[in-house]
Amino acid sequence: MKKHQLDYTLTEFEDGENFLKAAAQINFQLVFMDIYMENMDGIETSRRLRRKSKLCKIVFLTITEDYARLGYSLSASYYLLKPLSSHQADFEEAMELCQLKSPHEVMTLSVMADRQTLKLPTDKILYIDHQNRVTRIHTAERVIPVSGGFQEVTAALQKDKRFLACYRGILINMDHISHVDSQTFRLINGEELPISLRNRKQLREVYRQYVFSGMEGIV
Known part of the structure; x- marks a missing residue:
């Protein structure tokens, strides 16, 4: 993150439900979303997040490409495969996009x-x-x-x-x-x-x- 000059505070959540409760009070700017989670998967969590915010940048994390198209239908900034240690170049590209991609102005x-x-x-x-x-x-x-x-x-x-x-x-x-x-x-x-x-x-x-x-x- 420091390499990309991002000033950040990192918060972790155990599942989608707890994240959405926090997102109702906090305007997160960047979210790393695991697709496979208990109770509510990352796709459904992101869909509910999008009802509240169109500006938050979402980077999906998963072990398979099966959900890539569905993920981008939620205006995801990137789709990363795990483990990240084997896809470092993709992670770097995702960070570049998160810096360069400007969301729609609220019109x-x-x-x-x-x-x-x-x-x-x-x-x-x-x-x-x-x-x-x-x-x-x-x-x-x-x-x-x-x-x-x-x-x-x-x-x-x-x-x-x-x-x-x-x-x-x-x-x-x-x-x-x-x-x-x-x-x-x-x-x-x-x-x-x-x-x-x-x-x-x-x-x-x-x-x-x-x-x-x-x-x-x-x-």
């Missing part, structure tokens, strides 16, 4: 709802859709009908790499996708959104590139 989206201006943190938005002539913003806590057409409401997010127009009238935040299959994106809250049939291959590739961008230090 807000200004919208009109119930004749009031709301400023919603964009990292809290699961997706935006347009149904029955109403544009709605979906978060984990609520669904917000807003004034304005779909294009007008989503215009400010079109250049944000996190957001993907996966279907006509649907803009999804890829940070909240937990699984993708041939026809749908599944969100961390269990909802499933359709993938456009015409652009399915291209959309899946965009998501794949976004998932693995963490390996290259790209946000």
Whole structure:
């Protein structure tokens, strides 16, 4: 750590549950997460952490590559194989990425709802859709009908790499996708959104590139 000029305080936890209790009170900047843990594995622990924080950098530690893709779907900075003594070069690269990788700034989206201006943190938005002539913003806590057409409401997010127009009238935040299959994106809250049939291959590739961008230090 000193080699990479990181000023740090190291805290260890026996399991994911104890870590999450602490994470509810402390904004950790970097977490080394073992995938195989009792009671709650590292993937589920990280998924719950991501509901609270999109900025914390996660480096997964494990003995197998089986969970690599799922790990990067949680915007992990790196995926290290144990023992670390046999993968020192990978550890050095992970530390470099943790220094260079800049997380998304906390941005807000200004919208009109119930004749009031709301400023919603964009990292809290699961997706935006347009149904029955109403544009709605979906978060984990609520669904917000807003004034304005779909294009007008989503215009400010079109250049944000996190957001993907996966279907006509649907803009999804890829940070909240937990699984993708041939026809749908599944969100961390269990909802499933359709993938456009015409652009399915291209959309899946965009998501794949976004998932693995963490390996290259790209946000």
